[in-house]
Amino acid sequence: MANLEELLHQRLAPAFESVAGIPVDPAIRRSQRAHFQSDAVLALVSKIGGNPQDIAAQVVKAAQLDGLCSSVEVSGPGFINLTISDTALGRLLAVSCSDERIGVPQTGVPERITVDYSAPNAAKEMHVGHLRSTIIGDAAVRLLEWLGHTVIRQNHIGEWGTPFGMLVEHLLDIGESEAAHELSVGDLNGFYQAARRKFDADEQFKDRARRRVVLLQSGDETTLRLWHTLVDESKKYFMIVYGLLGVRLTEDDFFGESYYNDHLQSVVDELDELGLLRESDGAQCVFPEGYKRAVSNVL
Known part of the structure; x- marks a missing residue:
């Protein structure tokens, strides 16, 4: 038509x-x-x-x-x-209404297209930026699928790294069942802020949190179990919000930062072979050409 x-x-x-x-x-x-x-x-x-x-x-x-x-x-x-x-x-509207595709033809060249959604952080509530990108992403997905493209929905949630040492230690302090309850009712910000206050004020807690990060990244079984509690309860909250928004995201579309943990060593090895690694405060780093490291003056 x-x-x-x-x-x-x-x-x-x-x-x-x-x-x-x-x-x-x-x-x-x-x-x-x-x-x-x-x-x-x-x-x-x-x-x-x-x-x-x-x-x-x-x-x-x-x-x-x-x-x-x-x-x-x-x-x-x-x-x-x-x-x-x-x-x-x-007349044109009547013709469109009589067509199950409302006059929109399918593409003759279907493509495989990835759409990235809101990418919220585990143990944190979503803010308006997450909600906006979710709506935009879902609208794009629906249009592309209607046109006949194969769409891969992905939601790269932040659920790995140094903050989770702090969050796991806070979970242990208040107890697993209490932590699971706080997260299940959607009080993610309260949980995160309480952990952050202890991290900033308590040196012993800070040391425990840092050690917990090492355990997490090295695959300690107990730490991973506690980390899964945080992530799984956060996902339940995310899915409640997505359900209210009526978007097509499912848990199968979640793609966390932790996925890349097992792939990091090959990246480090390749950078080492290229001669790009430099040690800095005990860490292996890459400094781009022209980068000047700040030097603090000790009085």
Whole structure:
């Protein structure tokens, strides 16, 4: 089914050619003065000469726009303003409603497309940025799937790294069942903020949290179990929010930072082979060319 731009093109192109004697693209676009406008006259005058308003008037007279436009007006230096009639809009709408695809054809070249959603952080509540990108991502997914593309939905949640040493230690302090309850009712911010306050104020807790990070990254069984509690309860909260939003994300679409942990060593080995690694405060680092490390003055 032809859309409105195509219908106008079909009616105006022969009229332009009859006036100009050469094929002409009517250059149809949306207009602030009407529904659409044709801008082709200005370019045509540079080829054949003449008065642009006179040429536009000749095109309008030659075009078969009855039944499609309720108003056709020549304005300015030859713009043709086109207002679609209510009858024509009703007719096109009726045709669209009778088609299960509402007149939108499937693509002839389907692609495999990945769409990344909100990427929230475990043990933290989602904020408006997460919600906005979730809605935008889901809208993109629905449109792409409707057009016939294969869409891979991914949600790269933040659930790995140094903050989780602090969070696991706080979980141990208050007890696993209490922590699971806090997280299950959606009080993720309260849980995180309590852990952060202890980390900032208690040196012993800070040392425990740092040691716990090492245990987590080295695959300690107990630490991983506690970490899974944090992540799993956070996922339940995320899914409640996604359910309220009505988006198509599922837990199968979650793709956490921890996925890459087992792949890090090969990256480090490759950087070492390339001679790019430098030791800095006990860590293996790569300093880009031109990087200048800040040096603090000791008084």
